[in-house]
Amino acid sequence: MMRLSEERAREVAEKLNYRWPDGTVVAVVQEYKSGRVLMVASMNKEAVIKTLTTGIVHYWSKSRKELWVKGATSGHIQVLERFYHDCDSDSVLLVVRQASLMACHEGYHSCFHYKVEEDGIEVEEPKYQ
Amino acid sequence: MMRLSEERAREVAEKLNYRWPDGTVVAVVQEYKSGRVLMVASMNKEAVIKTLTTGIVHYWSKSRKELWVKGATSGHIQVLERFYHDCDSDSVLLVVRQASLMACHEGYHSCFHYKVEEDGIEVEEPKYQ
Numbered sequence: 001m002m003r004l005s006e007e008r009a010r011e012v013a014e015k016l017n018y019r020w021p022d023g024t025v026v027a028v029v030q031e032y033k034s035g036r037v038l039m040v041a042s043m044n045k046e047a048v049i050k051t052l053t054t055g056i057v058h059y060w061s062k063s064r065k066e067l068w069v070k071g072a073t074s075g076h077i078q079v080l081e082r083f084y085h086d087c088d089s090d091s092v093l094l095v096v097r098q099a100s101l102m103a104c105h106e107g108y109h110s111c112f113h114y115k116v117e118e119d120g121i122e123v124e125e126p127k128y129q
Numbered sequence: 130m131m132r133l134s135e136e137r138a139r140e141v142a143e144k145l146n147y148r149w150p151d152g153t154v155v156a157v158v159q160e161y162k163s164g165r166v167l168m169v170a171s172m173n174k175e176a177v178i179k180t181l182t183t184g185i186v187h188y189w190s191k192s193r194k195e196l197w198v199k200g201a202t203s204g205h206i207q208v209l210e211r212f213y214h215d216c217d218s219d220s221v222l223l224v225v226r227q228a229s230l231m232a233c234h235e236g237y238h239s240c241f242h243y244k245v246e247e248d249g250i251e252v253e254e255p256k257y258q
Binding site: 004005008012020021026028030031032033034035037039040052082083084085086087088089091092093095104105106108111112113114115116118126127128129 | 133134137141149150155157159160161162163164166168169181211212213214215216217218220221222224233234235237240241242243244245247255256257258
């Protein structure tokens with residue numbers, strides 16, 4: 001688990017560019033073990049600070065207008081292992097350990113389980129190679 | 130390279146939910162060989178259709194308000210291998226072959242080369258494991 005001090009977390013959070021709707025950055029979530037891209041979510045400054053200080057991934061829900069912990073009700077929390085930001089500081093890459101095989105509310109490991117093919121959509125977990 | 134017919138590409142593009150600014154979906158770009166997350170960008174409907182019909186990744190530039198081909202000037206194009214969308218159809222995952230070691234204009238393989246640490250930022254290419 002990766003955790004930072006409150007002071008350092010605030011310093012990191014201050015530097016990001018919250019230029020997406022609701023004052024957020026885009027968070028791409030990748031699984032530590034498999035490299036699978038699990039989901040995309042939004043984080044406001046508070047979500048970034050909470051994530052970095054607790055090591056438990058927090059997001060901002062744009063529909064519910066509230067902070068949420070992934071897995072708060074299901075128990076399928078995401079534990080932070082690495083935290084990167086990109087060159088224009090408006091997106092972050094979270095490498096996590098997912099405390100369940102399901103990151104998606106539809107019962108899949110990844111939210112990206114719709115694979116586009118010429119003859120339709122194939123439902124399968126994404127792979128890169 | 131993955132390519133779809135014009136008809137099928139339009140069908141896919143019609144189904145996505147362009148609920149991000151400028152009528153876009155968020156595109157997460159992952160490298161085929163390494164699984165490395167290279168960048169996040171935006172795609173409007175036209176960028177989705179162009180990408181799916183040509184196999185060459187196109188994005189929408191929100192700052193320049195125009196369609197652009199990644200690598201059009203540098204030659205570092207991205208060739209589409211797989212195309213996924215997520216459970217609420219507002220984000221896509223592009224698995225690509227990157228025709229150069231540099232996806233980032235700062236001269237790195239990935240835009241996510243800023244790793245947050247307790248004692249500062251380490252500049253290194255992201256890894257998941």
